[in-house]
Amino acid sequence: MVNTAIVEELRGIVGADYVLTDPADLASYAYDGTFQERRPALVVSPATTAEVVAVVKVAARERLPITARGMGSGLAGASIAGEGGLVLSLTRMNRILEIDQENMMATAQAGVITGDLQNAVAAVGLMYPPDPSSLKHSTLGGNAACGAGGPMCLKYGVTQDYVQALEVVLADGEVLRCGGKNIKDVTGYNLVDLFIGSEGTLGIITELTVKLIPKPAATRTAKAVFPRMDDASAAVNRILLSGVLPSKLEIMDGTTIECVEDYLHCGLPTDAEAILIIETDGDAVNAQREIETAAQVCKDSGASEVQVARDAKEADELWLARRSVSGSLGRARPNKLGEDISVPRSAIPEMVRRIKEIAFRHELRIVVFGHAGDGNLHPNILFDRRDPDELRRVEEAVADIFAAAVELGGTLSGEHGVGTLKLPYLEMAVGPVAMRVMRGIKGALDPLNILNPGKVLPRELHCERA
Amino acid sequence: MTETTRLADLTHDELYLHCIRCGLCLYTCPAYLETLLEPDSPRARIALVRAAAEGRLDYSERFADRIHRCTLCTACEKVCPSGVEVEKLLVEGRADLAEAGLLSPGVRRLTESLAANHNISGEDNSRRLIWTENLPQPPLGAGKAQAKMAYFVGCVSSFFPASYSIPQSMTRLLEAAGEDYALLGEQEQCCGFPLLVSGQEPRAEEMMRHNLERVRALGADTVVASCPSCYHMWKHVYPEVLGELGLRVLHATEWLADALEQGRLKLKPLPGRVTYHDPCDLGRKSGIYDAPRRVLRQVPELELVEMRDHHANALCCGGGGNLESHNPDLSGALAERRVQQAVDTGAQYLVSACQQCKRTMANGLRLLTKKGVKARLRVMDLMELVERQLE
Numbered sequence: 001m002v003n004t005a006i007v008e009e010l011r012g013i014v015g016a017d018y019v020l021t022d023p024a025d026l027a028s029y030a031y032d033g034t035f036q037e038r039r040p041a042l043v044v045s046p047a048t049t050a051e052v053v054a055v056v057k058v059a060a061r062e063r064l065p066i067t068a069r070g071m072g073s074g075l076a077g078a079s080i081a082g083e084g085g086l087v088l089s090l091t092r093m094n095r096i097l098e099i100d101q102e103n104m105m106a107t108a109q110a111g112v113i114t115g116d117l118q119n120a121v122a123a124v125g126l127m128y129p130p131d132p133s134s135l136k137h138s139t140l141g142g143n144a145a146c147g148a149g150g151p152m153c154l155k156y157g158v159t160q161d162y163v164q165a166l167e168v169v170l171a172d173g174e175v176l177r178c179g180g181k182n183i184k185d186v187t188g189y190n191l192v193d194l195f196i197g198s199e200g201t202l203g204i205i206t207e208l209t210v211k212l213i214p215k216p217a218a219t220r221t222a223k224a225v226f227p228r229m230d231d232a233s234a235a236v237n238r239i240l241l242s243g244v245l246p247s248k249l250e251i252m253d254g255t256t257i258e259c260v261e262d263y264l265h266c267g268l269p270t271d272a273e274a275i276l277i278i279e280t281d282g283d284a285v286n287a288q289r290e291i292e293t294a295a296q297v298c299k300d301s302g303a304s305e306v307q308v309a310r311d312a313k314e315a316d317e318l319w320l321a322r323r324s325v326s327g328s329l330g331r332a333r334p335n336k337l338g339e340d341i342s343v344p345r346s347a348i349p350e351m352v353r354r355i356k357e358i359a360f361r362h363e364l365r366i367v368v369f370g371h372a373g374d375g376n377l378h379p380n381i382l383f384d385r386r387d388p389d390e391l392r393r394v395e396e397a398v399a400d401i402f403a404a405a406v407e408l409g410g411t412l413s414g415e416h417g418v419g420t421l422k423l424p425y426l427e428m429a430v431g432p433v434a435m436r437v438m439r440g441i442k443g444a445l446d447p448l449n450i451l452n453p454g455k456v457l458p459r460e461l462h463c464e465r466a
Numbered sequence: 467m468t469e470t471t472r473l474a475d476l477t478h479d480e481l482y483l484h485c486i487r488c489g490l491c492l493y494t495c496p497a498y499l500e501t502l503l504e505p506d507s508p509r510a511r512i513a514l515v516r517a518a519a520e521g522r523l524d525y526s527e528r529f530a531d532r533i534h535r536c537t538l539c540t541a542c543e544k545v546c547p548s549g550v551e552v553e554k555l556l557v558e559g560r561a562d563l564a565e566a567g568l569l570s571p572g573v574r575r576l577t578e579s580l581a582a583n584h585n586i587s588g589e590d591n592s593r594r595l596i597w598t599e600n601l602p603q604p605p606l607g608a609g610k611a612q613a614k615m616a617y618f619v620g621c622v623s624s625f626f627p628a629s630y631s632i633p634q635s636m637t638r639l640l641e642a643a644g645e646d647y648a649l650l651g652e653q654e655q656c657c658g659f660p661l662l663v664s665g666q667e668p669r670a671e672e673m674m675r676h677n678l679e680r681v682r683a684l685g686a687d688t689v690v691a692s693c694p695s696c697y698h699m700w701k702h703v704y705p706e707v708l709g710e711l712g713l714r715v716l717h718a719t720e721w722l723a724d725a726l727e728q729g730r731l732k733l734k735p736l737p738g739r740v741t742y743h744d745p746c747d748l749g750r751k752s753g754i755y756d757a758p759r760r761v762l763r764q765v766p767e768l769e770l771v772e773m774r775d776h777h778a779n780a781l782c783c784g785g786g787g788n789l790e791s792h793n794p795d796l797s798g799a800l801a802e803r804r805v806q807q808a809v810d811t812g813a814q815y816l817v818s819a820c821q822q823c824k825r826t827m828a829n830g831l832r833l834l835t836k837k838g839v840k841a842r843l844r845v846m847d848l849m850e851l852v853e854r855q856l857e
């Protein structure tokens with residue numbers, strides 16, 4: 001499908017160094033943050049929106065499927081191209097274009113690393129709250145395309161709540177600009193939100209304008225150790241019902257704690273069944289009062305030990321520990337499958353119980369951590385993909401976890417997206433009517449089905465209609 | 467933790483299994499930061515070695531190129547939550563590539579010269595003391611048969627004119643402090659480091675054994691090296707390969723910090739701002755961050771400032787891992803990036819404790835200046851700076 005003439009044409013657009021076809025280079029774009037792997041036919045790395053437009057036009061003409069890729073940290077297999085596909089790597093589009101202090105908005109290219117934007121706006125006293133644990137290794141475009149969240153999102157909302165405007169290259173190479181710096185805007189359909197969580201299936205995001213907020217004057221962090229998991233998950237709701245709205249409220253189970261401790265040696269209690277890490281913010285008095293309330297609730301709910309960080313350094317260590325969870329799981333087993341279920345908060349204790357039961361039934365190690373405060377849990381199944389029997393049990397466990405989440409009124413993914421990994425379960429979660437609407441949207445925006453086909457929606461479903 | 471396997475228990479080819487491809491290493495990698503292309507990232511290099519080991523990818527020139535576009539600076543290892551030992555993995559990868567005849571041409575020339583001359587310069591090893599020739603009088607340690615301390619000069623400082631001043635300063639400092647030291651002269655051979663990082667351990671071992679015998683013949687109880695790679699070899703690799711050395715191994719900065727703090731050397735004030743670049747082999751790989759800073763604190767009126775990335779996070783100068791032999795342009799670009807960090811501090815002196823860092827960063831400074839960056843900065847080695855301040 002990809003002949004030398006096309007390769008030469010693309011080289012003419014982005015420069016010879018930025019079209020890769022060598023097997024060794026294709027192998028470097030064959031993966032994301034999951035255990036899946038598939039080599040694309042070629043990789044193109046544009047530096048400007050104009051280059052993206054030109055590349056998309058060539059791809060549309062040649063019916064070449066395009067998979068946008070940020071830093072490939074995704075956990076749903078969504079940035080892995082299909083057979084014969086083109087990976088459009090956006091990492092070179094890494095310029096922060098404007099920090100508008102008066103309107104508290106920043107505009108940046110899609111390939112900017114989220115943490116870099118956070119640092120740049122922090123330098124002028126502002127904050128960009130969406131804080132996926134992958135903030136140093138994921139892009140703003142990827143965050144928008146996946147609807148990324150993080151600990152901070154309990155109080156401040158997810159990526160979606162901050163994206164104000166987008167520049168998107170559509171499937172035919174047309175450039176769509178939607179949204180703007182207006183806080184309120186109901187002028188027509190909300191096109192910005194349409195692209196949130198679209199995983200590169202509706203358009204290529206090239207530029208984003210995001211909202212910023214003033215940086216809170218103070219934060220306080222506490223760690224609560226629970227000998228029993230049940231007590232920890234029950235404490236989550238009690239804290240929120242006590243009138244405190246923490247800026248972060250995270251849970252880690254026993255195995256999670258062991259893996260992180262093995263990596264960081266930061267004195268986490270490896271004999272506890274769970275810990276909660278809580279952060280409050282606001283002015284100094286408020287942050288202090290709220291952390292004290294939360295600490296008391298934890299004690300009353302069965303915590304064996306509650307420790308409020310004495311200074312910023314101690315607090316940073318705790319959050320580094322939390323951010324390191326996902327990565328450090330590689331210490332336990334070679335592979336992990338990180339799920340991302342989201343359940344109503346009241347169902348957290350029951351969901352955690354069911355996960356443990358599913359692990360027991362399938363003889364697997366499943367660790368649980370996540371954003372307890374908003375009901376978004378990350379059961380991670382640890383395994384070795386070289387063992388076919390274990391792999392089969394993993395698949396069965398995944399189905400059981402999804403079924404349990406849906407049964408409890410929850411859903412498949414809170415922030416990682418569907419990709420290919422959750423695709424088979426999508427209809428179970430959203431129902432046939434929503435599936436039809438989604439297919440309609442996909443057909444309207446991408447009639448040739450060249451934008452990341454086979455992600456979110458099955459490849460064939462769409463083809464049948466076309 | 468009971469069920470978790472410790473990495474130390476694993477064989478090397480199992481190491482890559484623990485890379486879960488999270489991508490956290492990308493932003494620490496100087497080569498990736500330069501090109502922003504995944505194949506220049508640690509995650510990709512691990513994936514390549516793994517794919518080859520699992521029979522899913524053939525070795526090719528491009529494969530070899532990607533594996534060599536790395537300074538082995540190990541900044542990635544420092545942040546890897548899974549504890550993947552990237553350097554070990556890549557050195558093994560390079561060894562396999564060498565066996566398959568795919569050693570980088572630049573690196574092959576280097577290793578051929580090593581085999582022929584026992585040094586990296588291509589010159590005859592009898593010229594080892596060429597750096598002493600323009601001194602008013604030869605260093606006291608030259609030609610000495612017995613001494614308490616052996617000063618291991620290293621190839622770059624011995625043969626590359628721009629680095630002569632480092633051993634010249636070092637010997638003058640040793641003498642000013644009244645140290646009983648000797649140079650190995652033409653008996654010194656390459657420490658083995660460049661061979662080891664291009665995957666040619668057996669050849670490296672011969673030279674290591676030779677060097678150890680020469681030092682023992684002096685009856686010395688201490689080896690001091692001003693080159694961090696030589697130091698790293700002597701301190702960590704020699705004992706691993708040759709067994710207990712029975713020697714104290716010091717980096718020049720450690721020796722100098724002690725000598726200054728014991729009052730054995732007196733320094734004039736240097737009113738100026740200095741920033742210190744941590745060499746990868748000295749900092750990240752040997753854990754020596756304090757000694758050079760202790761030295762700088764002993765210089766009266768000197769103001770020490772840190773660059774954005776320092777200590778374990780220090781950005782590599784671009785001079786490591788034989789990258790300069792493999793791809794001088796990429797190495798130069800990395801150097802520019804590092805020197806820019808120094809320029810940003812407003813320092814007048816960018817000081818390192820490694821002849822290779824000094825060379826690479828001096829080149830980086832030239833490249834930056836050519837681009838019109840105004841930099842009132844001098845790149846120096848710590849030994850040179852301190853020697854200039856001797857009373």
Ligand SMILES: Cc1cc2nc3c(=O)[nH]c(=O)nc-3n(C[C@H](O)[C@H](O)[C@H](O)COP(=O)(O)OP(=O)(O)OC[C@H]3O[C@@H](n4cnc5c(N)ncnc54)[C@H](O)[C@@H]3O)c2cc1C
Pocket residue numbers: 032033067068069070071072073074075078079090110111131132133134137138139140141142143144145146147148149150151198199200201203204205206326327415416452455487488489
């Ligand atoms: C260790 C670890 C921790 C993580 N923690 C979190 C967390 O706390 N919260 C969270 O939400 N996620 C987390 N993730 C998942 C992942 O980091 C996020 O999904 C992130 O948003 C992906 O960004 P990326 O730039 O890596 O995108 P990629 O992985 O490259 O791509 C992901 C999807 O976005 C699409 N895409 C990327 N860029 C564009 C673009 N410019 N235009 C259109 N489509 C695009 C791709 O096609 C693909 O479908 C974590 C991952 C890892 C490995």
